[in-house]
Structures are given as C-alpha cells and as structure tokens.
Amino acid sequence: MTTPLSSPRVLFVDDEKAILKMLGVAFSREPWDIGFASSGQEALAKFDAEGPYDVVVSDQKMPGMTGVELLRILRRRSPLTARIILSGYAEVESILDAVNEGFVYKFLIKTSKLSVIQHTIREVVEAAQLRRENHRLVAELEAQQAEVSAAEALAAELDSSDFAWLGVDLARSALDAMPAGVVVLGKDDRVLLVNAEACRLLGAGSSSDLLGRVCDPRELSDRADLLMRQASIETPSGWSGTVHVLWTGR
Secondary structure, three states: OOOOOOOOEEEEEOOOHHHHHHHHHHOOOOOOEEEEEOOHHHHHHHHHHHOOOOEEEEOOOOOOOOHHHHHHHHHHHOOOOEEEEEEOHHHHHHHHHHHHHOOOOEEEEOOOOHHHHHHHHHHHHHHHHHHHHHHHHHHHHHHHHHHHHHHHHHHHHOOHHHHHHHHHHHHHHHHHOOOOEEEEEOOOOEEEEEOHHHHHHOOOOOHHHOOOOEOOHHHHHOOOOEEEEEEEEEOOOOOEEEEEEEEEOO
8 A cells, every 4th residue: 555645844944024924825725834934043943843844945145044054054964855045136156056066956036936936846845755755665665675684584594393383383372362172183083283272171181181192073073062163174295184173052
C-alpha cells in the first residue's frame, strides 16, 4: 500500500508584515502547512522547535541576519530544504553569488507579477515534496535491506537441525495453548505428539505418559464424554499419520 504524501511545509521569512500577509493570502488555498517568521533568528528557532520545512522563502535585507546568511545556515542544518530568496533589485549581485555557490535554489524579485511568484514557488514546493518522499523511500529500502542481511547472517549461523528444533518448539507451544486436545499418531498408531489439554482429557499426568504408546483411535472415538475429529496428514518428505482433535462433550 502506498503511503500518501504529507502536506508540504513552507516557511515565509520577511521583516515586513505586509509582505508576509500578502504571501499568506496568495497561497491560502494551497494544501500546505505554512509558517511565518519576521527574522532569520525566528526562522531558525522555528526549525529547532517544529522541525524542518520543505521550502523556505526569505527576504534578503532583514535586520540582524540577511536572507543569504539564513539560507547558508539552513543548507547545513537541513540539506533537503529548498531555499528561495524573494527580494528587490538592489541585492541582485550578492544574491546571484549565493545562487552560484548553491546556498540559494531560486531568486525571485518582489516586483515580479504575483502569478509568476506563485507559479515558481508551487513548482519548487512540488519538487521538494517529491525529493523528500524519495529520500524517505530510500531510507525505508535501506532499512529493509539491513533487516534481510541480519536475517541471512542469523540463518548462516544456524544449521538445518537448529531450524528443525525451532519449528518443533514453536509447534509444541502453539499446541499447548489450544483449548482442545490434540493427539498425533503415526502409521503404527503410536503417539508422536500430544498437547497439554489432551493429557488432561485422557487422564495422563504428562505427555511422557502417552508418547510412544500405541493408541487405538477407536478408543478415543468410543469415549462417551469426548467429541473427536480426525484428519489424515502427509508431509512433503513422505511421512503420514493422523491428527485427532478432542474436546469435552459435556
């Protein structure tokens, strides 16, 4: 089953409240988890408190920390976060240097048409969401491969007899937990396996009192106080016998 993608998380950073309000309205219909910060320091605090965002859209010229400085820090802290600068013409040169260095993924000018800004940010959000999902799937695959490797290593340490005894132990535990009695007879009607409830119903002190004994199935079916069902079984190796399930008729 495919796990649905979670809502993309987008953080807008600008020291101008009017710009943040405009961006909030522009993307209000998007199925995103949108956050707002009025400074680089507040944006970093949100990352620390709320976890990483898929996309950060930041102004460049802000008090205390520029947008490029913020995105440079976020590149180290959260490499999967897509980083966008939304700023004015005056900072173009310094921003383009940051784009070339890889700190900034996209550069948008505030005076661009709103439709252009919306389209570009939507494209970046979609790409970031797919990148995050791919990263998650790769991590899951690596974890599954690690589990398979661990299982293979365990199998290499165990020989076939170990697995055989493990299977017998599990079968015995399962049978003893059943509310009905179970008796397994071989071709010669010798008791090969018996569970705790069968011992109780047949009045045996323990399974050792019955194991290896010849038991005529008719004796079981003739018991007036017991109901019984039986079935023939045969293993791939050619062994055959019968399974008798007993329970009280009272």
